[in-house]
Amino acid sequence: MNAGTKFRPLWQIVRGWRGGGVRTRLRRYLHTVAMFRLQGSKVLAVDMTGDAVKAKNGSMVAYDGQMAFKKLTGGGEGLRGMVTRRLTGEQMTVMEVRGQGTCWFADRASEINLVRLQGEKLFVESSNLLATDGGLRTGTTFTGLRGASQGNGLFTTTVEGHGQAAILSDGPAVVLRVAPQYPLIVDPGAYVAHQGNVRQSFQSGVTFRTLLGEGGGEAFQIRFEGDGLVYVQPSERNTIAGDV
Amino acid sequence: MTLREINSKMVEATVVPGQRLFSQRGAMLAYKGEVSFTPNIQGGQGGLMSMIGRRVAGEATPLMTVEGSGTVFFGHGGHHVQVINLSGDTLYVEADRLLAFEGTLQQGTMFMGSQGGVMGMVRGQVTGQGLFTTTLKGHGAVAVMAHGGVFEVPITPQRPVHVDPQAYVAHHGDVRNKLSTALGWRDMVGRGSGEAFQLELSGNGAVYVQASEEKL
Amino acid sequence: MSGYGTAGPVVHDPMSLPVDDNVNSYTFCVELKGSQWFLQKGKMIAYYGTIEFNGVGHGRLDRLVRTSFHSPLHASDWVVAEGSGKMLLADRAFDVNSYDLDDGNLTIRSGNLLAFQPSLALKQSIVPGFLTLIGTGKFVAASNGPVVFMEPPIRVDPQALVGWADCPSPCHHYDHGYMTGVMGGLRAMTGLGGASGEEHQFEFVGAGTVLLQSTETLMAEQATGVVPHEPGVPGGAGVSGSHGPQAGAPRLPGQLGDLQRRFGL
Numbered sequence: 001m002n003a004g005t006k007f008r009p010l011w012q013i014v015r016g017w018r019g020g021g022v023r024t025r026l027r028r029y030l031h032t033v034a035m036f037r038l039q040g041s042k043v044l045a046v047d048m049t050g051d052a053v054k055a056k057n058g059s060m061v062a063y064d065g066q067m068a069f070k071k072l073t074g075g076g077e078g079l080r081g082m083v084t085r086r087l088t089g090e091q092m093t094v095m096e097v098r099g100q101g102t103c104w105f106a107d108r109a110s111e112i113n114l115v116r117l118q119g120e121k122l123f124v125e126s127s128n129l130l131a132t133d134g135g136l137r138t139g140t141t142f143t144g145l146r147g148a149s150q151g152n153g154l155f156t157t158t159v160e161g162h163g164q165a166a167i168l169s170d171g172p173a174v175v176l177r178v179a180p181q182y183p184l185i186v187d188p189g190a191y192v193a194h195q196g197n198v199r200q201s202f203q204s205g206v207t208f209r210t211l212l213g214e215g216g217g218e219a220f221q222i223r224f225e226g227d228g229l230v231y232v233q234p235s236e237r238n239t240i241a242g243d244v
Numbered sequence: 245m246t247l248r249e250i251n252s253k254m255v256e257a258t259v260v261p262g263q264r265l266f267s268q269r270g271a272m273l274a275y276k277g278e279v280s281f282t283p284n285i286q287g288g289q290g291g292l293m294s295m296i297g298r299r300v301a302g303e304a305t306p307l308m309t310v311e312g313s314g315t316v317f318f319g320h321g322g323h324h325v326q327v328i329n330l331s332g333d334t335l336y337v338e339a340d341r342l343l344a345f346e347g348t349l350q351q352g353t354m355f356m357g358s359q360g361g362v363m364g365m366v367r368g369q370v371t372g373q374g375l376f377t378t379t380l381k382g383h384g385a386v387a388v389m390a391h392g393g394v395f396e397v398p399i400t401p402q403r404p405v406h407v408d409p410q411a412y413v414a415h416h417g418d419v420r421n422k423l424s425t426a427l428g429w430r431d432m433v434g435r436g437s438g439e440a441f442q443l444e445l446s447g448n449g450a451v452y453v454q455a456s457e458e459k460l
Numbered sequence: 461m462s463g464y465g466t467a468g469p470v471v472h473d474p475m476s477l478p479v480d481d482n483v484n485s486y487t488f489c490v491e492l493k494g495s496q497w498f499l500q501k502g503k504m505i506a507y508y509g510t511i512e513f514n515g516v517g518h519g520r521l522d523r524l525v526r527t528s529f530h531s532p533l534h535a536s537d538w539v540v541a542e543g544s545g546k547m548l549l550a551d552r553a554f555d556v557n558s559y560d561l562d563d564g565n566l567t568i569r570s571g572n573l574l575a576f577q578p579s580l581a582l583k584q585s586i587v588p589g590f591l592t593l594i595g596t597g598k599f600v601a602a603s604n605g606p607v608v609f610m611e612p613p614i615r616v617d618p619q620a621l622v623g624w625a626d627c628p629s630p631c632h633h634y635d636h637g638y639m640t641g642v643m644g645g646l647r648a649m650t651g652l653g654g655a656s657g658e659e660h661q662f663e664f665v666g667a668g669t670v671l672l673q674s675t676e677t678l679m680a681e682q683a684t685g686v687v688p689h690e691p692g693v694p695g696g697a698g699v700s701g702s703h704g705p706q707a708g709a710p711r712l713p714g715q716l717g718d719l720q721r722r723f724g725l
């Protein structure tokens with residue numbers, strides 16, 4: 001399931017990199033060397049050499065070496081981010097972990113999915129963001145109706161830049177591609193994150209109805225169109241949107 | 245091997261006459277053959293002292309003795325199960341995380357205070373297990389439960405390991421424990437809360453940590 | 461996503477998703493080509509294509525429901541998916557598996573059944589809380605941890621039982637040694653600690669297969685519908701007469717409630 005989770009020393013990575021554009025990326029990684037790797041599927045191990053990562057508050061389960069922790073208010077976006085968060089009501093308490101050694105993160109036995117970003121933007125429910133490395137910036141964006149249907153507020157966390165992020169899901173996330181030829185419909189409760197150039201719309205009242213008019217009522221789904229990836233978890237949070 | 249993981253949440257135990265097994269009561273999922281399950285008041289061996297020890301320790305996790313001839317399947321609460329094989333050393337584990345273990349292992353309760361001094365006493369409070377931890381010593385297999393599975397972190401003299409007490413499952417080897425707090429951690433989680441501390445383990449051995457900050 | 465040879469996550473599209481098979485241990489992909497599937501409500505997490513979901517009881521589905529759905533009283537928990545495309549099914553990150561029946565039968569705990577093809581007939585089992593699928597076709601079921609298949613004779617903790625296939629005979633087994641000892645007496649008197657002890661199991665003998673899960677976090681029990689109030693029908697509320705539907709004591713998971721009482725416990 002997590003075929004690509006083995007930790008590889010840097011020199012192997014260097015050797016494996018032959019393609020164009022590799023050198024620039026490599027140079028950057030030698031600066032921010034925090035290496036994200038999965039230990040099993042529910043624990044994130046981060047190897048640090050003096051640099052820092054941002055992680056969900058309190059998600060550290062163990063470390064060796066020396067680590068220092070710092071609480072970041074408002075997701076580390078300074079005063080403006082703080083105000084935004086105050087306004088949006090999005091509760092994301094984040095800590096900065098800096099040190100030398102390995103730090104292990106986990107959150108209530110949730111499954112962890114590694115995402116590598118190369119300039120694109122990742123949209124993720126704030127409660128599903130476990131950690132981001134130093135190359136990534138986080139912010140908040142208005143997502144409209146989907147958020148409302150989940151009771152998560154109308155705002156979602158955005159992650160952009162070049163680097164690795166670890167996102168949480170209840171059960172391993174399935175990554176589904178959206179292309180112009182094939183839009184994707186997702187249950188709001190199973191949605192975790194998406195990236196790329198994707199439009200989302202809210203499909204209401206699909207076709208769930210019974211003759212007797214009993215049960216469920218209306219079911220709502222999110223429709224994704226465009227070009228990108230959607231992360232879906234094999235589980236459904238409770239939504240007020242009803243269900244199919 | 246008497247205890248065998250057949251998947252992430254279930255272990256299979258082979259029971260043969262003359263070799264008994266202890267397990268948490270209610271953790272049997274199924275069995276084949278002629279096997280009896282007897283509730284165990286004093287928690288295995290150790291007689292009266294051990295019983296009092298347990299009473300004092302509040303480690304009243306009810307155990308049962310499993311005897312006979314056949315195959316028994318154990319699992320509990322949908323928790324992940326890990327089999328740890330001991331060859332002569334001592335495993336320190338909280339009693340309610342014990343799913344099953346071989347009768348060949350010597351069971352005891354340890355006063356954590358005796359190891360870590362005052363800090364050790366605090367530790368018991370932190371982990372919510374009172375001041376006592378179960379010890380299993382000798383040769384045999386132990387099946388331990390954890391929320392979301394465990395991973396093993398080696399402890400070497402050069403590299404002490406710090407563990408969130410909520411995520412601590414068990415440890416073995418020649419290991420000293422004390423409470424410490426990382427720079428900035430207390431400011432973050434709030435002073436005075438048990439979470440402000442980490443369990444620092446140093447020496448030679450290994451600690452098992454679960455993928456969750458939730459106690460069982 | 462390809463990263464550094466350490467491949468990133470597998471990205472699926474409508475072509476690469478499996479046909480009527482698992483995507484991973486927790487997600488199952490069903491392909492619809494103008495065909496239909498019965499789904500438990502709330503188990504579809506995503507789909508490609510054009511798929512319509514209608515509540516069972518929707519007029520147009522009358523015929524279908526009449527031939528494959530024989531548990532009318534919990535019809536509101538089920539929907540029929542039809543159309544063409546691929547849809548993903550999952551249930552609270554429990555393990556999911558599909559089972560093929562070839563002119564066979566399998567009885568399953570009602571909460572564990574997620575979806576089935578209409579070529580199978582769904583009926584209530586005589587054992588309360590269980591459903592029986594009969595015929596030829598595929599169904600999808602969830603379990604807490606992977607399902608372990610065992611052959612009778614075997615005794616199973618009620619909570620660990622997912623179901624059974626073919627016809628091993630399920631019956632109750634009481635361990636009297638356990639019940640009669642000093643502790644047993646104490647337990648019987650105080651009622652303490654008896655809920656998930658090992659004094660009571662389901663025993664299976666005969667030819668067939670028994671399906672086990674690691675449990676105690678049971679799937680939410682799904683109503684299987686009320687059986688007719690007739691003498692001789694287990695679970696028929698009519699039998700227990702004056703007792704009524706045991707109001708006070710909460711039924712413990714995996715227990716058979718009044719049945720157990722009637723068997724002398």
